[in-house]
Amino acid sequence: MSISQEGIHCNYLNEMDLVWDRPDTFTDTTLHYCPGCGHSVINRLIMESVQELNIEEKTIGVAPVGCSVFAYHYMFIDMQEAAHGRASAVATGIKRILPDRIVFSYQGDGDLAAIGTAETIHTVNRGENILMLFINNGIYGMTGGQMSPTTLKGSITSTSPDGRDYNQHGYPLDITKIIAQMPGSAYVTRQSVDSANAVRKTKKAMMKSLKYQMDGGRGVCFIEIVSNCPSGWKMTPTESNEWLRNEIFNHYELGDIKQLPKLKTNEI
Amino acid sequence: MSISQEGIHCNYLNEMDLVWDRPDTFTDTTLHYCPGCGHSVINRLIMESVQELNIEEKTIGVAPVGCSVFAYHYMFIDMQEAAHGRASAVATGIKRILPDRIVFSYQGDGDLAAIGTAETIHTVNRGENILMLFINNGIYGMTGGQMSPTTLKGSITSTSPDGRDYNQHGYPLDITKIIAQMPGSAYVTRQSVDSANAVRKTKKAMMKSLKYQMDGGRGVCFIEIVSNCPSGWKMTPTESNEWLRNEIFNHYELGDIKQLPKLKTNEI
Amino acid sequence: MTKSSGHIIINIQKCKGCELCIIECPQNGMALSSNINQNGYHYAYLAEDICTGCTNCALICPEAIIKVYRKKKSKILKQPVSTL
Amino acid sequence: MTKSSGHIIINIQKCKGCELCIIECPQNGMALSSNINQNGYHYAYLAEDICTGCTNCALICPEAIIKVYRKKKSKILKQPVSTL
Amino acid sequence: MNKKILMKGNEALAEAAIRAGLKGYFGYPITPQSEILEYLSRHLVGSNRVFLQAESEVAAINMVYGAAGCGERVMTSTSSPGFSLMQEGISYIACAELPCLLVNVVRGGPGLGTIQPSQGDYFQAVKGGGHGDYKLLVYAPNSVQEMADFVYKGFDAADKYRTPVLILTDGALGQMMEPVVFPDYNPDNHYTNHSAWATRGKSKNRDPNVITTLNLEADAMEKTNIHLQAKYKSIMENEVMFETIETEDADFLLIAFGLTSRIAHKALEMARENNIKVGLLRPQTLFPFPTQAIAELAENVQAILTIEMNAGQMVEDVRLAVNGRTPVYFYGRMGGVIPQPNEIYQKIKDVYHSSSKQISE
Amino acid sequence: MNKKILMKGNEALAEAAIRAGLKGYFGYPITPQSEILEYLSRHLVGSNRVFLQAESEVAAINMVYGAAGCGERVMTSTSSPGFSLMQEGISYIACAELPCLLVNVVRGGPGLGTIQPSQGDYFQAVKGGGHGDYKLLVYAPNSVQEMADFVYKGFDAADKYRTPVLILTDGALGQMMEPVVFPDYNPDNHYTNHSAWATRGKSKNRDPNVITTLNLEADAMEKTNIHLQAKYKSIMENEVMFETIETEDADFLLIAFGLTSRIAHKALEMARENNIKVGLLRPQTLFPFPTQAIAELAENVQAILTIEMNAGQMVEDVRLAVNGRTPVYFYGRMGGVIPQPNEIYQKIKDVYHSSSKQISE
């Protein structure tokens, strides 16, 4: 019964170059993420970057609970699963013990900007030499779509049934801006993965950050990726990406917020 | 044996006005603070302000553990003693339940800027209608002089025996600056109590903040008071105040950081 | 039998039918099948022979299940190819 | 017997001898006693009859134990006096 | 008569809290209890009622501290990892004697574990948990109906003893729907005026009220502890609740609480059908524990089998109650697995035969 | 012979940790254990050794998780309220089977309490604490010498069983100075190569190592639990440590741990002088508990008196061990108060007379 292809067929594949394929460091396991979820893309991008830089053997990833809790099923490297909110503390423990390894954390907005706020701020304040990936989908995806600190005004979630209201729930927390102004951050950027071009830019930011860490650069590299949650937002994947472009990016503007300092030893 | 006075004596006291005396809301109990400690002055100032505004009966204070843990012995108002770091969460609980009461928290730098960082950021982010007093003496006074997040570079403490070093310990955390940039804060100022004039200014800031809250103003009023810890710093009180002026204020510049918004209903 | 300069192969059993590739294809060459795969998802496929091998669809595909081929011979690249 | 326009009274048994008032007196009128109080602290006192009642010493005193008097009659103020 | 409604355990609990006069809820999402938050975010509205999603469980429990210190009915709810994070705050609340309702919808641990139902937090709820000597009054419902009923009981007891009360339940009871009837309950008739000690602003005719847990002098701190222990003693004397099923003629006793007790009940039926005279005792309060009742039953049964969804926790309290009077056996499943009636029945048969052998030997 | 040095308990513990090959310390100040931090901030220096003052106890325990996951010898220390905050992290560490050393220098609780010595965290250490079924291997020193000795034992056991080990001590033992001798110990001879499971970077010839505590499927999570329980069983079989004093001819048995055992010892001397044949059993490990030894002694004594600085916690484990064989009494002081030898002696006399009356009746 197994259908293998539909549509255009090509007999000349051997005359063509394979110019894109799933990276080896990204396992064959079927991703558990919902259809169209940005997590999948970001999971892959960090593995692509690790592989291109040839650091699979020295990279340790940390993912806490959140939709990406199973990231270690897909990332073919050593990984630690952290308690909710504590990924950056766990990453600190690893990096301090093994300073020549490359360490990254992978955290959601509930994780990094709510329960883990203290760990986030202090990891940055200490200037730990790690990469922090911040997947901001403005919602608690894992637990079924509750309001998060980054949820925008008016958004209806399962715990803000009448929409987020500044008086009751407070303001969308711009943790990335806070991090950018702290001396412990080396590089702070806000990216997305809602289009192929955005994907390219995000990967570039990851490559830059990892290289910086490989070269012994000091301080946290921080990449926020403003992403979607089709299930939590109750939208189709396509709608969710449009919503990102039409609403969310107006509030969370994309682009570099703090430029990577040039390393004296080694220009990246 | 009891000596009662020494030096100049005055027979005409009845022809004079008593122009300054200990406020009634500030109990007669001998303060447990070390000689010359700024906590004593700040404890008194907030009680002076409460008394002048005639809000003793509707003010509830929250002080967590830290040298000021006994503040409730001196402040003749209803008070709650909070767990380390959680004063602003406790204050939130109170203010939300009793929105017409005047609520303030009184927190040290270890409390507000280390263990309580998440609570601090989110209390401000929610724009709770409270006054937060932040007594920044750059050290853990209560526990015997350990390094705090606000300790300056090079400072020797009992856990930074070779002085604070950015590589190992990170940077002095400017939490007040962070708070000022958040929309949930209404008024943010940095003051001190190292001179009579500074004391006057600090009190003015307290009065302003309390009036704003009385008038239903929205958002956190945040007063950092850069203060001394003669014992922890291993200095005389006089030396400690000079150290403040010569070293600390250069890093933590005094003055208003965010102006109080004018209330539409009622000009303060 | 393709005449165009590029081609893609989708592991359709793993497709979740999110349609992001379809939106992202600058050639508008892709479409969603009316059939479903073993997981019950309608899957994407290359519907028109106009692929240029631009990799957009592969980059956006959350499931990382699109292989992209390009005709013009380039020097052999190690896998995976940098997208920088 | 004071001739000056102000005067202070210190609750010396509660003084901790921190000397902050002494530093803060614009008239340089205060000094630290060579005697100690019941808690073993050398205490501050008004040493010279030049007090103006400026309240500086009272404001800085951590123990809040300095009463300040001023000669020039003012309207009666409720306690405590605003320092604004 | 009040209507039967089909409701989720979590929602029935939340609805009961509202009907019991809940003034403030502070909590944080976690499966399998998020419906409590979600329900209250929709329905705990109106003047002077507060629903607040905190930034963490640590913040939530400390908001409860502040709010309970104002003398109003307040609560939080969470599941296992979140309950661990609350332990410091709970120790503070118990020491400061603040009435409030806590809910732990337990899931399989340790660590992140599963989100499936478990009773692995019994010890944490009943013995350890936070630092120092304190107790929570712990109710263990076994149906959606009791998820609601124990909320009323809980608030009333919290008020009466000025103590935090815990409802220890599990993911299955929280998630499942069953019919529930809400009793008539007018919170005004249960109102306890806490203004004598609560911090609501110091009125002219009294000294300040202070909520604190600090006593630097050990002697004073011991007094606080003696006071707390006396309170716990009075709770032990007055608040024990349990249910017995067919214990009159039983020569074999099952003991189980919460969800497990329902499965044990089924096993009991299977055993009775096969002429094994099994009875069931179900503690409805875990602290205070029905020690006396168990001690008495222990005199008349050949053996006791305790069934839990953990590695054996309540069984220690059973053994302490039995104090050697009769053998106590244990059967448990862990990590989110729910024992099946036939497993328990099998275990009953095993133990029954070996224990009657023992006795005849 | 190694030199006798006069040292604080906290400092002796810290020094022993360094000599045991400590690679990383993560902690937060709190009285009465801050000397551990302070000592290590001065002495845990040099390449590949990390001293880090964390922003909180929650951060500290999670840094320990990360660092222990790299397979190195790491530790944290705190006192009661801080230990409560660590409970979630400890549950994770136990579940992920990460070897590490935890230290709780207990003070009087609950809440903020006092900073005076206490044993009020026994339950938290031995039973409850965090969520789910897990155990810590718990050592209870009673002298500055043991504060050092148990660090070596602790690290070795942590490595051997891949489990978190707790030293449960108190403010008095932490603060006091006594002579201490550091044994010869070369960490290299004790080195356990953890690279088979630790996350140190995936070498070519193996699959990734993953540190996790998650198992969404209840069946898988139960397997994790069964594995943990088997480990705890093996610990119970192999690691029990206790000391007995004059138990051979005793017809009255004292049981006490830590600081209390020293005071009980003094009371024992007073009783012996007055011809009451008292013996003392001191558990040096609290989990595993010397159940067997107590059960055996219980056969031969008229009564047992348990002494603790709490409201009665270890006494439950004593009762479980005794299982009704002989009466078990309890004497405790709370909130930071240390019982005096003569109080205990008085209690011995009271119980002794009433229990010998009982027996003669």
Add this chain to the structure above:
Amino acid sequence: MKFEIIIAGFGGQGVLSMGMSLAYAAMIEGKEVSWMPSYGPEMRGGTANCNIIISSKPISSPIINTFDLVVALNQPSLNKFEKQIRDGGYLLYEKDQIINPPTITQISIFGISATKEAVKLENKKAMNMVMLGAVLAIEPIVSVGSILKALEKVLPSRHHHLIPLNKKALLMGQKLIQPFFGN
């Protein structure tokens, strides 16, 4: 009398409310009921299920591993639950969502095109009611009337105007089963 059933499918297919309607109807008819959803990270992957127990006696465990009837609305659900049907039990599935039809024996199997029927009723969402009608045709656990009463409770009042449509769907479902018995 005791009937244990599981309904499983994608998140958007109305799995949970289908189960709820059934449970509510049984409660209205005076039976003991319990309804237990799969819970937790059900969002990811998009699958959902719930089991319902309907009994004349109090219900012990609300979580069950074998069923009298499995309703599978997609392929993964069918794969997962088909083996948990008791001998003599039933499997009902949405035909057009399934490419690998069931292979097990010892049970009765019903495949129907409920979605297509719902589309005919001009409301694709009514698919779950078509399936529920089919359930009642297989085993008349409750009456259609009770389901309609239950819908008044389960549906928010802004959707009450859809009840007539749902009734049609229920009847349609019942009809789709008739041919199986006709054989």
Add this chain to the structure above:
Amino acid sequence: MKFEIIIAGFGGQGVLSMGMSLAYAAMIEGKEVSWMPSYGPEMRGGTANCNIIISSKPISSPIINTFDLVVALNQPSLNKFEKQIRDGGYLLYEKDQIINPPTITQISIFGISATKEAVKLENKKAMNMVMLGAVLAIEPIVSVGSILKALEKVLPSRHHHLIPLNKKALLMGQKLIQPFFGN
């Protein structure tokens, strides 16, 4: 033999190191010792104390409430501890720090001006060693020689050059006690 002593005063008066020197010396002489400081928020208020137990047998409780000897270096310490001296015990205090001298009986009382003597030695900080000399004159628990050996351990090596000065202070303290026994 067992001797229990508490030393109490302001933070800066060298209370803790005085006790430590005594304890170390006793250990050197082969005795069992324990030293226990007041701990915790001792900073605030500026008072500090430590108790030392010296015994020929193992020491049970390191925390004690009654003492053979109280050394009070300021008024609050004297007020706090004078009542905890055993009958027949001793009270030693720094005379110039005390305005309300002790009133209790049943014990022997020694007030000396140790600070003044230390000032004469041109090191005010040596006051604690003057007091320690006095202690040894009251009860020769350990020898001055052992104290000097102990100081080599207790003092950081950069302060070892002060040992001769400390020796002078110790001897001075012993001398100050002589008149009391002369009576």
